[in-house]
Amino acid sequence: MTYIQKGTKQYRSASLSLFFAGFVTFAILYTTQPLLSNFAREFNVSAPVASLTLSLTTGLLAIVMLVAAALSDAIGKKKIMVLSMVCTSIFGLLTAFSPNFITLLMFRAVLGIFIAGVPSIAMAYVTEEFDPKGIGKIMGLYISGTTIGGMTGRIVTGILTDFFSWRIALAAIGVLSLIFSVLFAHMLPAPRQFAKKMLDWKTACAAYKAHLHNRHLMALMFLSLLLMGGFVTLYNYIGFLLVEPPYNLSQTLVGFIFVVYLCGTFSSIYMGKKADQYGRSFILKISLGIMAGGAILTLVPPLMIKVIGICIFTFGFFASHSIASAWVGDTAVKYKTQASSLYLLFYYLGSSLIGSIGGYFWLHFHWLGVICLISVLLMVGYPLVFLDQKGVRITQFNKPGEEPVKRKVN
Structure with missing residues (x-):
């Protein structure tokens, strides 16, 4: 087997792109967590109902991951991850323009479906494509992207909301995520170990x-x-x-x-x-x-x-x-x-x-x-x-x- 070897240009490119994948996924996933009180006030809903903007997303994420894994074997891991990140970024941006709470929930539900394409596949991509001697470090880079993304999604959203509004905050995270998604599609090497299978x-x-x-x-x-x-x-x-x-x-x-x-x-x-x-x-x-x-x-x-x-x-x-x-x-x-x-x-x-x-x-x-x-x-x-x-x-x-x-x- 030909693995992505440490020290090569492909290794550096793949490492950075996987960091982007982790960042985008978790930045958008957790953007609403610091905004629950804002949603409760603006849309006149209770705190438990406002929390649906997060729990609905993570619930669908957990379920759809099982389907996304099967799709990746038929379509390809990179294709699924690129589709996931681009659609996640677009719907993350659209949440900023939600006219009412029901629409916001619908966007967040769709987000949960599309977000599932990265976490369900990224780990398998790493274990299949990288030299086994360095899997721990690469997995760490991906997870570091998730930590920074989750942190940024919460902190930056809160800061931008204080200075402007929650809509500006969500739009900013959405635009940044879309940029990272495009870079991911360009930088991640196509799978070498992929053998297309019927669904x-x-x-x-x-x-x-x-x-x-x-x-x-x-x-x-x-x-x-x-x-x-x-x-x-x-x-x-x-x-x-x-x-x-x-x-x-x-x-x-x-x-x-x-x-x-x-x-x-x-x-x-x-x-x-x-x-x-x-x-x-x-x-x-x-x-x-x-x-x-x-x-x-x-x-x-x-x-x-x-x-x-x-x-x-x-x-x-x-x-x-x-x-x-x-x-x-x-x-x-x-x-x-x-x-x-x-x-x-x-x-x-x-x-x-x-x-x-x-x-x-x-x-x-x-x-x-x-x-x-x-x-x-x-x-x-x-x-x-x-x-x-x-x-x-x-x-x-x-x-x-x-x-x-x-x-x-x-």
Whole structure:
């Protein structure tokens, strides 16, 4: 097989284009999160109804990812990703011109359908096209794009809304995303390992069934659910804590807490490289420990200590996510795209389900309850790393230039 090799022009071009893909997808996905109160006031709807602008998008995203994976095998991964990014950018721009709330919801629903084309395929593209020796770093670059995109979508939208309006903010993010989408289409190399297949839903269903019966893959799937559930729970309710006494922070200052996503941008690349060097299992265990330590540190009252704790927690989460997502592609011998889609399905289910359950712990047990929930999730997730070690395919590299040899560890 001919892989995209580190140090080549194609490698640099593909790396940057995958960063653009992550940025566009998550910048537009989370643009409405800081605007919920604005929507409630302008369209005269309740807060739960206003939140549909985000939950409707992520819900459809999780479902459509499974379909997008099957389509990519018939049409091609690059074509699906380009279509996804361009349409996502266009509909993201159109949301700025929504005349009423129903129209806004419709645009956001369509966004959820089109956004699914990137996260369901990007990981499979990386594992198939890049030299296996550098997959961890490349996956880290893609995930760093998602962290910066998610951060930008929240912070820049809030700032532009304060100075102008939410419509200007959404339009600006939409235009920027469209520019990045065009660059992505031009820069990403066409898949070399792509062999066009007829669209066969029976085969696709069989692929998902096979993955669901693979205990090693399912360990990673449930780990993603627990990790994302804990991560979203912390960020969902930290704002409630910080606007209360003794902190009394403004919503603008609370919004800037997302700057700590930069810790995730660094950790996804740095720890991805360490995983390539020392082994995924070992670094993943360390990353889970970092998450737990950061979460517990947020229980200390001083604000600065809490912010440091959130930084550490974020560092550990994105490190864990980048390693686990790369491991999924390597563990799935066949149907890698469907494996990546299932991983992300569990990932977003964790966001939706556990993120909501965390509200119960906040209401009844305050911040201590939230951290206890997160700690339990991490304790449940830790043994899954051990479960995934037995029988998992390991890539053994020989002398430089030689093909990797796959072997089993019992």
